Amino acid sequence: MSAITSLNVADFESRYPDVFNPSILKRFMPLIIGASVVLYVIYCWWFFSIGTVLATGQWQRAEIYARDWVSYAIRTTVRMGAEGTTISYPRFSELGDNPKPDWAIQQGNDVTITFGTGKSLQITPTQVVAKRGSEELLVLIKPDGAKPQGTLPDWATLKEDQVTVNFGFAGTADIIPERVVVSRRFFGWANFVFDTASPFWNKSVGEVASMIVSGERIKPEMSNAALAFDNIWYNSSWQHGDVWTKLMQTIVMAFVGTLLATLVSFPLAFIAARNIMPNFFANQITKRFFDFLRSVDMLIWALFFTRAFGPGPLAGISAIFFTDTGTLGKVYSETLENIDDKQREGVKSVGAAPVNVQRYGVLPQVLPVFASQALYFWESNTRSATIIGAVGAGGIGLKLWEAMRTNTNWHNVAYMVVLILAVIFIFDSISNALRSRLMGKQQ
Amino acid sequence: MSLAHLTELTPDGMAIERHWQELASRRRAYSWLIGIGLLLAVSGSLWFANESNAGKFFDRLPHFFDFAGDLIPRDGWEVWRALFDLPSPYFDGSLKFDYPEGRVYVLGAFYIPEYFYKMLETLNIAIISTLVGAFFGFLLCFLAAKNLVKSKLIRFVARRYMEILRAFPEIVIAGFFAAILSLGPIPAMFAVGIHTIGALGKLFFEVVENADMKADEGLRAVGANWFERVGFGIVPQVMPNFMSYALLRLEINVRASTIIGAVGGGGIGEELRLSIGRGHQAKTLAIILLLLATIIAVDQFSAWLRRRLVGNQAFAFGGKQS
Numbered sequence: 001m002s003a004i005t006s007l008n009v010a011d012f013e014s015r016y017p018d019v020f021n022p023s024i025l026k027r028f029m030p031l032i033i034g035a036s037v038v039l040y041v042i043y044c045w046w047f048f049s050i051g052t053v054l055a056t057g058q059w060q061r062a063e064i065y066a067r068d069w070v071s072y073a074i075r076t077t078v079r080m081g082a083e084g085t086t087i088s089y090p091r092f093s094e095l096g097d098n099p100k101p102d103w104a105i106q107q108g109n110d111v112t113i114t115f116g117t118g119k120s121l122q123i124t125p126t127q128v129v130a131k132r133g134s135e136e137l138l139v140l141i142k143p144d145g146a147k148p149q150g151t152l153p154d155w156a157t158l159k160e161d162q163v164t165v166n167f168g169f170a171g172t173a174d175i176i177p178e179r180v181v182v183s184r185r186f187f188g189w190a191n192f193v194f195d196t197a198s199p200f201w202n203k204s205v206g207e208v209a210s211m212i213v214s215g216e217r218i219k220p221e222m223s224n225a226a227l228a229f230d231n232i233w234y235n236s237s238w239q240h241g242d243v244w245t246k247l248m249q250t251i252v253m254a255f256v257g258t259l260l261a262t263l264v265s266f267p268l269a270f271i272a273a274r275n276i277m278p279n280f281f282a283n284q285i286t287k288r289f290f291d292f293l294r295s296v297d298m299l300i301w302a303l304f305f306t307r308a309f310g311p312g313p314l315a316g317i318s319a320i321f322f323t324d325t326g327t328l329g330k331v332y333s334e335t336l337e338n339i340d341d342k343q344r345e346g347v348k349s350v351g352a353a354p355v356n357v358q359r360y361g362v363l364p365q366v367l368p369v370f371a372s373q374a375l376y377f378w379e380s381n382t383r384s385a386t387i388i389g390a391v392g393a394g395g396i397g398l399k400l401w402e403a404m405r406t407n408t409n410w411h412n413v414a415y416m417v418v419l420i421l422a423v424i425f426i427f428d429s430i431s432n433a434l435r436s437r438l439m440g441k442q443q
Numbered sequence: 444m445s446l447a448h449l450t451e452l453t454p455d456g457m458a459i460e461r462h463w464q465e466l467a468s469r470r471r472a473y474s475w476l477i478g479i480g481l482l483l484a485v486s487g488s489l490w491f492a493n494e495s496n497a498g499k500f501f502d503r504l505p506h507f508f509d510f511a512g513d514l515i516p517r518d519g520w521e522v523w524r525a526l527f528d529l530p531s532p533y534f535d536g537s538l539k540f541d542y543p544e545g546r547v548y549v550l551g552a553f554y555i556p557e558y559f560y561k562m563l564e565t566l567n568i569a570i571i572s573t574l575v576g577a578f579f580g581f582l583l584c585f586l587a588a589k590n591l592v593k594s595k596l597i598r599f600v601a602r603r604y605m606e607i608l609r610a611f612p613e614i615v616i617a618g619f620f621a622a623i624l625s626l627g628p629i630p631a632m633f634a635v636g637i638h639t640i641g642a643l644g645k646l647f648f649e650v651v652e653n654a655d656m657k658a659d660e661g662l663r664a665v666g667a668n669w670f671e672r673v674g675f676g677i678v679p680q681v682m683p684n685f686m687s688y689a690l691l692r693l694e695i696n697v698r699a700s701t702i703i704g705a706v707g708g709g710g711i712g713e714e715l716r717l718s719i720g721r722g723h724q725a726k727t728l729a730i731i732l733l734l735l736a737t738i739i740a741v742d743q744f745s746a747w748l749r750r751r752l753v754g755n756q757a758f759a760f761g762g763k764q765s
Contacts, residue, residue, distance in 0.1 A: 037574060040570070040571075040574070041571065041574065044567055044570075044571045047564075047567055048564075048567070048628050048629060048632070050629060053624055053627070053629050054624070054629075057623050057624040057625075058623055058624075059623060061622065061623055062619075062623050065619065065622055065623070245495060248491065249491075249492065249495055252488040252491055252492050253492070255484070255485075255488055256485055256488045256489060256492065259481070259485060291739075295735050295738050295739050295742070296731070296735065297698055297701065297734065297738065298698070298702070299698070299701055299702045299705055299712060299715070300715065300731060300734070303705070303715065303716060303719045304510035304513075304719070305510075307509060307510060307513070307719065308498075308503055308506050308507050308508075308509050308510060309496055309497070309498045309500070309503045309506075310496060310497030310498035310503065311496075311497045312492070312495060312496030312497045312498070313491075313492040313495060313496055314492055314493065314496040314498070314500055314503075315496075317489075317492055383612065386612050386614060387612065387613060387614050387699075387702055387703075387706075388702065390614055390706045391702070391705050391706060391716060394492075394495075394496070397614060400612075400614060400615065400618070401614060401618060401706060401707075404615070404618030404619070404621070404622065405618070405621075407622050413615065413618070417611070417612065417615055420612055421610055421611075424610055425610070
């Protein structure tokens with residue numbers, strides 16, 4: 001191999017001038033794009049005052065909220081009064097009307113609360129001992145405040161007359177003169193199946209099964225199985241019935257909306273395709289109609305139909321139907337315009353009627369593509385239906401949004417999100433399986 | 444079909460004919476079954492939707508086009524005045540005609556009309572979240588591509604991670620951040636941006652997997668490391684497609700940020716929801732016209748740019764991504 005001589009270099013340069021001497025614009029294009037993106041980000045930072053918002057955000061809440069998704073806290077108050085020590089629970093506690101948890105044990109005037117292995121709180125009328133592993137904190141209770149003895153470990157804080165002891169995930173305790181407020185956290189969803197008002201509450205699976213199969217009727221007017229179902233369906237804190245109905249609405253919205261849109265856009269697409277309907281005005285009118293339906297956007301349709309039909313899935317169905325008639329119509333007519341003309345010519349040449357030309361010359365080519373696109377839209381509408389639901393167009397969206405706005409029902413949010421993800425996953429798989437059967441396994 | 448002509452066939456031919464008839468009739472039976480099944484599903488669904496709706500379909504059908512009535516202003520110029528925040532002759536102290544109230548003064552007497560400002564806010568949410576999504580999607584996609592990363596574990600983690608980001612409903616992310624940062628455009632930005640990372644990441648890594656590996660081979664032959672191979676071998680090939688997908692995503696994000704806005708994320712979506720809810724005809728019409736114009740402009744601009752970047756191939760079957 002010979003080295004490149006200066007003659008070669010000159011030769012290369014003269015042969016490929018645009019590679020060796022690109023225009024200034026081309027040479028600096030990446031730099032210009034990069035700089036403008038950076039400038040734009042800075043502008044947005046200023047426009048939305050992102051810095052201030054992020055700085056004033058209550059990030060410590062994020063942890064609490066995220067924890068609430070998968071766990072619940074039980075609050076109890078231990079009062080050390082002159083007439084003896086009492087443990088009290090809130091009225092609508094997850095533990096029912098008469099709680100006797102095994103983590104809060106009273107012996108005379110002494111109360112022991114355990115927060116898992118090695119972590120506990122021993123409460124007597126005059127002092128509280130908090131243990132966490134090998135560390136121990138003694139807090140004397142005086143009328144003017146809680147007085148921690150010795151140095152405070154880093155899991156305890158003193159604020160005026162109140163000592164807060166932090167046991168991590170397991171909970172916290174506020175030691176205040178004459179009372180200790182305990183928040184004890186447990187992993188899982190409380191009373192997910194039966195709420196505390198139900199006769200089946202706090203029973204094992206076996207007990208519930210035997211009550212349903214062979215137990216006495218608890219309510220004379222209905223069988224135990226019906227009662228159990230009724231109790232689950234109307235569970236007051238999880239509202240299974242309402243959640244599942246709303247979820248069903250979301251599914252129905254996506255399904256019916258997409259199907260109707262497919263049925264309507266199918267014939268219209270034939271009118272819009274210029275190779276099938278050689279009438280310029282008919283083409284243009286249908287195409288502009290599709291553009292109109294598409295551009296007005298699902299949100300606007302949803303808001304209007306919510307006013308027409310009242311809140312509920314009919315509004316959602318109509319919104320999806322209108323938007324997707326436009327989008328599917330556009331996609332379908334573009335597909336029709338790209339078909340292979342030979343089949344049509346063949347069918348035409350044997351003297352078939354115009355309808356039969358479409359039926360045997362066009363349809364077999366496009367039907368798999370049409371069906372596959374419709375399935376794809378069905379899939380994507382299942383997601384969209386959740387969002388437009390939040391503006392009132394029916395479905396689980398609004399319930400989800402309201403549960404989030406209360407800031408206390410994050411476990412309900414988690415439940416609904418799990419359901420939505422499951423629905424999306426199932427429908428994605430169905431639609432993928434159907435599509436790969438329709439289109440063959442080329443992708 | 445009569446069987447008279449079959450007598451002309453040989454026994455083998457008749458067997459074939461009979462077999463074909465059997466197959467055809469089975470096919471027809473399946474088509475009927477699917478058709479009936481769909482019909483039942485649709486009528487059941489429609490019944491259920493009607494039962495659980497606030498208003499019943501046939502009671503409310505006469506009101507189907509009521510929204511058109513919500514769009515007719517007192518006179519044609521009202522729309523113009525609402526759009527540009529000019530004082531209205533009908534002003535009676537109510538919110539309905541207080542157009543100049545929303546002016547955003549920039550320099551002296553020069554102001555941006557309220558809805559243009561809100562539209563800009565929505566557009567900015569869409570653009571910045573597309574940028575952020577494209578940036579992180581770009582970083583992630585190479586880790587998920589089969590032809591660049593040998594380790595199954597890394598690929599698995601990267602792909603599942605993007606899947607989770609994509610599947611999580613935008614509204615949940617918006618709600619969660621709204622609880623931390625209070626309602627406003629920034630939770631909307633987080634929601635749309637996080638979803639975009641997942642959606643673009645997936646499209647990106649599929650492009651990378653379809654890239655021509657000859658350039659990469661050449662770079663490997665001269666001893667380039669992984670980053671150099673990606674940077675000089677893959678990125679120049681896939682960049683036009685990446686840009687095209689990012690632009691497509693921008694179109695979707697403009698719509699998404701309008702919807703999130705309507706739920707509480709600020710911007711033009713919120714204005715629209717309030718205006719429709721309060722029955723302010725001129726304002727509603729003004730917002731819809733502005734929104735329509737913006738969406739069409741963004742779509743056209745993106746289509747033009749995509750056509751320049753990747754040619755007509757991006758338009759073969761159109762379609763939307765989710």
